[in-house]
Amino acid sequence: MFSRAMVIIIVLAWLLLGLGVFFVAMRRGPRGARHAPHTESTASQRTITLGVIVLFAFGLAVPAIVMAFNGEHKTSVGSGGVHLNAQEQNGRELFSRTCAVCHALAATKSVGQIGPNLDVRVGSDISTAAGRKALVLSAISEGRARGLGQMPALLYQGKEAEDVADFVAAVAGH
Ligand code: HEC
Incomplete structure (x- = not known):
């Protein structure tokens, strides 16, 4: 159903996304926020919110996918x-x-x-x-x-x- 490669790609995408959100949040830290013009800070605020939502969705999806993959894996492979x-x-x-x-x-x-x-x-x-x-x-x-x-x-x-x-x-x- 899910190949091992697919699972690895999904998990990697998830990690990259997590890093992305982290860096946007860092850039926008207390100092960045003070100096950035108002519009930019709203935009990056949105990016972060969106990133967190997507991360959360992935957080639910990844274990489900891995479990489905494992289930398939176990029934078809004997000892x-x-x-x-x-x-x-x-x-x-x-x-x-x-x-x-x-x-x-x-x-x-x-x-x-x-x-x-x-x-x-x-x-x-x-x-x-x-x-x-x-x-x-x-x-x-x-x-x-x-x-x-x-x-x-x-x-x-x-x-x-x-x-x-x-x-x-x-x-x-x-
Ligand atoms: C009630 C217990 C019992 C059940 C249930 C049973 N067996 Fe057996 N089986 C035996 C016994 C006892 C022997 C050895 C009999 C003899 O050679 O005198 C044996 C022998 C065998 C042999 C070796 C035959 C040979 O010529 O050496 C095979 C293979 C085998 N069974 C497979 C199965 C399979 C597959 C099933 C399920 C469909 C099964 N058995 C269900 C008791 C059972």
């Missing part, structure tokens, strides 16, 4: 700096809702102990992204009962299963 697309962000939601109770995964800060730690079982054990996704998809569609406990089949189907698998494949081990 370890992995960038998540819309499907993977949806997958993260779904994972937290259903899978996190049984599985540990650093990216969702989940610590489930019933099933294997997915950072290890998916992240470290499988080397390719395609292989990771395939393993997660198969676990979701078939379920698992290979002696390490019970994982029910079909907790998700179709697109939801795909999104969860994309997400886990992208973040496991990070």
Whole structure:
């Protein structure tokens, strides 16, 4: 939404404006005011008032913009700096809702102990992204009962299963 560069430019503009108002106010200090003709002092009075109003508006806008920027920033970046697309962000939601109770995964800060730690079982054990996704998809569609406990089949189907698998494949081990 807001790029980092835009935020920096807005903040810099704000600082420059603040300095501008400060210097106009200094120039117009007690001595300047006494010697300046009446019209000029009214004009600079107006400049200062306008400057203060604009500064105040910026003071409200800048934190709002930075917060909006941060919000956007956080939802799309998983742990370890992995960038998540819309499907993977949806997958993260779904994972937290259903899978996190049984599985540990650093990216969702989940610590489930019933099933294997997915950072290890998916992240470290499988080397390719395609292989990771395939393993997660198969676990979701078939379920698992290979002696390490019970994982029910079909907790998700179709697109939801795909999104969860994309997400886990992208973040496991990070
Ligand atoms: C009720 C607890 C439980 C839930 C909920 C659960 N799992 Fe599991 N999961 C397990 C257990 C237990 C195993 C290991 C079973 C075995 O291999 O005997 C496992 C295994 C796995 C494996 C490894 C499969 C393999 O072949 O090594 C993956 C990947 C996995 N789960 C992903 C998920 C995902 C994604 C979800 C959410 C849709 C999920 N699990 C929900 C308990 C659960």
